[in-house]
Amino acid sequence: MELLLLLMLLPPLLGAALNGIFGRRFPQAVVSFIGCGAAGLAMLFALLAAWTFSRLSPELIPFVHSYFTWIEAGSFRADCAIYYDRLTLVMTVTVTVVAFLIHLYSRGYMEHEGGYYRFFSYLNLFLFMMLTLVSAGNYPFMFVGWEGVGLCSYLLIGFYFRKKSASDAGKKAFVVTRIGDAGFSLGVALLFWTFGSVDFQSVFKTVGALPLGEYQGTLTAIGILLFLGACGKSAQLPLYVWLPDAMEGPTPVSALIHAATMVTAGVYMVARSSILYAHAPLALQIVGTVGCLTAFYAATIALAQNDLKRLLAYSTISQLGYMFVGCAVGVFAAGIFHLMTHAFFKSLLFLAAGSVMHGLSGELDMRKMGGLRHKMPTTFWTFLIATLAISGVPMLSGFFSKDEILAGAYEGPLGQPWLYWLATLTAGMTAFYMFRAVFLTFCGASRVEPEVEHHVHESGSKMTVPLIVLAFFSVVAGYVSWPKALGGGEAFDRYLEPVFGHSEEVLRSTAARQAEALSTGALMGFSVIAAGLGILVAAWFYWKSTEIPGCLAERFSGLYRVLVHKYYVDEFYDWLVVRPVSVGSEKVLWRAIDAGAIDTLMVDGTAHLTRGAGGILRRIQSGYVRSYAAWVLLGAVFWLGYVLLWH
Amino acid sequence: MVPLSHYLTLSAILFGLGVAGFIFRKNVITIFMCIEVMLNAVNLAFIAFSRYLGSLDGQVFVFFVIVVAAAEAAVGLAIIIALYRTRASLAIDELDSMKM
Numbered sequence: 156m157e158l159l160l161l162l163m164l165l166p167p168l169l170g171a172a173l174n175g176i177f178g179r180r181f182p183q184a185v186v187s188f189i190g191c192g193a194a195g196l197a198m199l200f201a202l203l204a205a206w207t208f209s210r211l212s213p214e215l216i217p218f219v220h221s222y223f224t225w226i227e228a229g230s231f232r233a234d235c236a237i238y239y240d241r242l243t244l245v246m247t248v249t250v251t252v253v254a255f256l257i258h259l260y261s262r263g264y265m266e267h268e269g270g271y272y273r274f275f276s277y278l279n280l281f282l283f284m285m286l287t288l289v290s291a292g293n294y295p296f297m298f299v300g301w302e303g304v305g306l307c308s309y310l311l312i313g314f315y316f317r318k319k320s321a322s323d324a325g326k327k328a329f330v331v332t333r334i335g336d337a338g339f340s341l342g343v344a345l346l347f348w349t350f351g352s353v354d355f356q357s358v359f360k361t362v363g364a365l366p367l368g369e370y371q372g373t374l375t376a377i378g379i380l381l382f383l384g385a386c387g388k389s390a391q392l393p394l395y396v397w398l399p400d401a402m403e404g405p406t407p408v409s410a411l412i413h414a415a416t417m418v419t420a421g422v423y424m425v426a427r428s429s430i431l432y433a434h435a436p437l438a439l440q441i442v443g444t445v446g447c448l449t450a451f452y453a454a455t456i457a458l459a460q461n462d463l464k465r466l467l468a469y470s471t472i473s474q475l476g477y478m479f480v481g482c483a484v485g486v487f488a489a490g491i492f493h494l495m496t497h498a499f500f501k502s503l504l505f506l507a508a509g510s511v512m513h514g515l516s517g518e519l520d521m522r523k524m525g526g527l528r529h530k531m532p533t534t535f536w537t538f539l540i541a542t543l544a545i546s547g548v549p550m551l552s553g554f555f556s557k558d559e560i561l562a563g564a565y566e567g568p569l570g571q572p573w574l575y576w577l578a579t580l581t582a583g584m585t586a587f588y589m590f591r592a593v594f595l596t597f598c599g600a601s602r603v604e605p606e607v608e609h610h611v612h613e614s615g616s617k618m619t620v621p622l623i624v625l626a627f628f629s630v631v632a633g634y635v636s637w638p639k640a641l642g643g644g645e646a647f648d649r650y651l652e653p654v655f656g657h658s659e660e661v662l663r664s665t666a667a668r669q670a671e672a673l674s675t676g677a678l679m680g681f682s683v684i685a686a687g688l689g690i691l692v693a694a695w696f697y698w699k700s701t702e703i704p705g706c707l708a709e710r711f712s713g714l715y716r717v718l719v720h721k722y723y724v725d726e727f728y729d730w731l732v733v734r735p736v737s738v739g740s741e742k743v744l745w746r747a748i749d750a751g752a753i754d755t756l757m758v759d760g761t762a763h764l765t766r767g768a769g770g771i772l773r774r775i776q777s778g779y780v781r782s783y784a785a786w787v788l789l790g791a792v793f794w795l796g797y798v799l800l801w802h
Numbered sequence: 803m804v805p806l807s808h809y810l811t812l813s814a815i816l817f818g819l820g821v822a823g824f825i826f827r828k829n830v831i832t833i834f835m836c837i838e839v840m841l842n843a844v845n846l847a848f849i850a851f852s853r854y855l856g857s858l859d860g861q862v863f864v865f866f867v868i869v870v871a872a873a874e875a876a877v878g879l880a881i882i883i884a885l886y887r888t889r890a891s892l893a894i895d896e897l898d899s900m901k902m
Binding site for chain 2: 777778779780781784785788
């Protein structure tokens with residue numbers, strides 16, 4: 156089993172190394188063979204490991220294995236170890252399947268871009284890091300993967316590094332997530348200080364055995380600090396600002412990293428640490444509040460976006476908020492369920508957007524699209540399926556997962572009605588802006604620029620086949636958990652019960668539940684109505700009476716401008732953080748301290764001092780032998796005097 | 803017996819004369835002769851002590867000093883001759899090219 160997992164982890168690393176070192180000399184076919192092959196092998200072994208795991212005897216679960224000792228300092232020990240349970244299984248399978256499909260897609264998409272080998276090298280490296288993250292057995296090793304995916308994100312966002320906006324976006328992503336990482340590191344340090352270990356198995360056992368209420372303050376602090384890291388990585392308030400800019404990267408990057416995998420690392424981490432959070436309900440409440448507010452906030456911004464990829468980015472932020480809400484109210488399995496379905500339909504949305512961009516020679520402004528339904532049918536239908544999924548239309552995957560979260564928000568252990576209502580409103584908004592995207596891009600009259608119009612074409616099979624596969628998953632992935640309200644058994648939740656059961660039990664015992672006013676069926680109904688309303692309004696605004704949005708924008712121009720400028724948050728952060736740091740660095744640290752104090756005062760000063768002293772002392776060396784003799788005599792006299800008189 | 807102090811006084815005077823000559827004379831060979839005077843003054847002191855302490859150590863040491871003085875004189879004169887060949891001068895004040 157440990158061999159299988161090693162075999163899952165190694166091909167992407169080797170692929171990255173091969174392509175990175177030798178790729179420049181390889182033809183494109185070889186590069187993509189290595190890249191996709193590595194991803195394919197990772198997927199294969201992930202599936203094999205999953206199958207082997209399901210046949211393991213119960214006492215070996217969770218499966219832990221330490222490959223070698225990485226750090227051992229006193230009582231602190233962090234190994235290169237893996238921790239494999241059903242959650243790991245879900246994550247590895249999802250990650251490898253989506254990654255493999257995106258690798259295939261990239262073969263077509265990146266064909267005419269430069270740096271083909273670099274792209275596949277970075278993509279493989281990312282896959283390795285992500286797999287390390289989800290299969291690590293202790294917090295430091297997970298952090299290795301965490302930082303690794305951050306690095307790859309930086310490399311890939313800034314892939315077109317000659318373009319200033321791209322390299323800036325890469326830097327922004329790295330710096331903002333770094334702030335979160337500081338919180339994460341502090342959380343892990345506090346964890347070690349309190350419990351003496353950072354290993355998952357021992358920590359979870361120790362915390363799980365704690366009576367309720369003990370260490371609650373410390374655990375709350377740990378939970379909040381870890382969540383800060385998650386805010387950075389998973390783009391929640393206030394550290395979400397890097398994700399929209401990250402759209403500067405090539406579209407497969409946006410699909411893989413900023414939709415399906417890296418940004419879900421924060422959610423995975425919270426879910427993995429569920430037992431810690433279960434003993435710290437206050438931390439969970441904060442997680443839930445932040446997640447829900449982020450979901451709503453990002454949805455409002457998405458309403459006014461004209462750039463297709465940016466709209467999808469804000470949508471991702473919003474959906475990540477949903478996942479955190481799921482974890483926060485105590486239905487961790489629902490959060491992970493949504494993570495899985497979201498991986499499928501969001502990456503599909505991004506890849507389809509990439510297909511549109513490809514067909515329109517790089518155009519991303521939806522105001523310059525329209526009527527592409529007939530010219531790019533496969534892209535249209537797959538995009539539509541993904542949109543239906545994300546809007547929570549019944550019978551597609553998104554409906555099942557989103558609904559579980561909403562139900563949990565209302566009636567879960569830590570659920571609160573306001574969470575449910577805000578989340579449902581956001582669901583309606585989600586449906587609205589996603590269908591707005593569909594109508595603007597694919598329907599109606601064509602607003603495409605004339606010179607682009609000639610070249611509009613459907614993408615090749617290298618790109619459309621992954622789209623179709625992802626569309627298939629977007630539809631069926633939800634069937635693994637048929638909701639109770641419709642008579643099902645919620646198989647997915649029960650599957651993850653060994654992972655989350657204890658945590659959910661703890662939460663249920665702490666929460667005081669009042670009688671619910673609404674039944675589960677009613678809850679489901681409200682969310683469907685919200686989705687339906689969103690779709691209808693979008694159809695009305697963007698299909699039937701297309702002049703309405705323009706009128707609304709004029710009537711509420713102030714509000715509209717705030718939304719288009721994303722609440723001016725970037726400008727605010729610039730004023731608050733960037734300019735002080737930049738000015739401080741230049742004026743104080745560089746001019747005053749570095750150039751002034753260190754260079755001029757200390758370095759040059761020492762030289763001048765030495766020179767001056769030397770200038771004075773050298774006068775003894777006159778070359779005049781008699782004066783030397785005189786000095787010797789003088790010295791002898793003094794010494795003799797000392798010996799005779801003081802001794 | 804001549805008192806020890808007489809010998810030591812003589813030795814001190816001789817040494818002082820040697821030092822004075824070393825510092826105040828210009829000719830290099832004269833300076834060398836003054837060095838020899840200083841060395842011999844020291845020899846005298848050693849011999850005097852050897853006689854008055856009844857120990858032969860002083861005289862043995864005098865042998866060492868004589869040998870060293872001889873060797874040093876030989877080497878020194880060789881250097882002076884080499885210097886004279888390049889400089890054509892024996893004035894010590896003119897040998898100052900090692901100054902800073």
